Amino acid sequence: MPLLTLHDIGVTRRGNTILAGIDLALQAGEIVTVVGPNGSGKTTLLRVIIGALTPTRGEIEHHSALTLGYVPQRLHIDPTLPMTVARFMALPRRRPADALHRALEQAGAEGLADRQMATLSGGQFQRVLLARALLGRPDLLILDEANQGLDHRATAAFYRQIDRVRRELGCSVLMVSHELHVVMKASDRVICLNGHICCQGRPEAVASSPAYRDLLGVDERDAVAFYRHDHDLAEALP
Numbered sequence: 549m550p551l552l553t554l555h556d557i558g559v560t561r562r563g564n565t566i567l568a569g570i571d572l573a574l575q576a577g578e579i580v581t582v583v584g585p586n587g588s589g590k591t592t593l594l595r596v597i598i599g600a601l602t603p604t605r606g607e608i609e610h611h612s613a614l615t616l617g618y619v620p621q622r623l624h625i626d627p628t629l630p631m632t633v634a635r636f637m638a639l640p641r642r643r644p645a646d647a648l649h650r651a652l653e654q655a656g657a658e659g660l661a662d663r664q665m666a667t668l669s670g671g672q673f674q675r676v677l678l679a680r681a682l683l684g685r686p687d688l689l690i691l692d693e694a695n696q697g698l699d700h701r702a703t704a705a706f707y708r709q710i711d712r713v714r715r716e717l718g719c720s721v722l723m724v725s726h727e728l729h730v731v732m733k734a735s736d737r738v739i740c741l742n743g744h745i746c747c748q749g750r751p752e753a754v755a756s757s758p759a760y761r762d763l764l765g766v767d768e769r770d771a772v773a774f775y776r777h778d779h780d781l782a783e784a785l786p
C-alpha cells in the first residue's frame with residue numbers, strides 16, 4: 549500500500565484553478581521531485597499534502613499514524629535576535645538533548661548546536677531546518693525548494709545529504725524544485741507540474757521528454773551536462 553495517495557485533487561481560489569485532477573501515490577522509501585515553472589502550483593500541492601490547505605475537491609488517503617517532516621522554502625529570523633541552533637531546534641517543543649544531536653548529525657549539521665542562527669551559512673541554515681524536520685522521525689519528509697539561496701555546489705551537497713537521510717531513516721521524500729538538473733541524481737521519480745501533472749517518470753526520461761522541455765525551456769544537453777558535473781563536486785559542508 550502506498551504511504552500516501554492523492555485522488556483527483558483540485559484547488560480553486562478566487563475563481564482560478566490552481567490544481568486540477570492530481571492523482572499521485574507516494575511509495576515508502578521513494579524520493580519524488582516535483583518540478584514546474586513559477587506559479588505552476590508546486591507549493592500549493594505541498595500545502596495540500598501537509599494539511600495546511602483544504603483542497604476544493606478530491607481526497608488524500610494515508611495511514612492514520614503517518615508522520616510528516618517539513619522543510620520550508622525560506623524562513624526569516626531577525627539577525628539581531630540572539631538564538632542558538634539548539635534553542636531554535638527546541639521551538640515549539642523542547643526535545644531531549646540526544647534527539648537534538650542525533651537530528652543535527654543526520655542532517656550533516658553536527659557541531660552547530662551552540663552556533664548563533666544569524667552566523668550560519670546558507671547551506672548550514674538549510675541543514676538546521678532539515679534537522680528540525682527530522683526531530684519527529686518523519687515517515688515522509690517534504691521540502692519546498694530547500695535549495696533557495698544556495699549556490700550550485702551547496703545545492704548538490706544538500707541533496708546528497710537528503711539521499712543519505714532517506715537511506716538512514718528509510719523515510720520517503722517529496723520535494724519541490726524549479727530545476728530538474730539540480731535534483732536529478734537524488735530523485736527516483738520526477739513529476740512535472742503545471743496545474744496538472746504533465747508528465748512523470750525516471751528523471752532521465754522526464755528530462756528528455758518534450759513536455760518537460762517545453763514547460764521549462766530546458767535543453768536536454770544542458771541538463772545532462774549539469775548532471776555529470778554534479779558527480780565531481782566535493783562532499784564538503786558548505
Ligand SMILES: Nc1ncnc2c1ncn2[C@@H]1O[C@H](COP(=O)(O)OP(=O)(O)OP(=O)(O)O)[C@@H](O)[C@H]1O
Binds near residue numbers: 584
Ligand atoms: N491563497 C491564494 N489565493 C489565490 N491565489 C493563490 C493562492 N495561493 C496561490 N495562489 C496562486 O496559485 C498559483 C500557484 O501558486 P504556487 O505558489 O503553488 O506556485 P509555485 O509553483 O509554488 O510557484 P513558485 O515556483 O513561484 O514558488 C499562483 O498563480 C498563485 O498566485
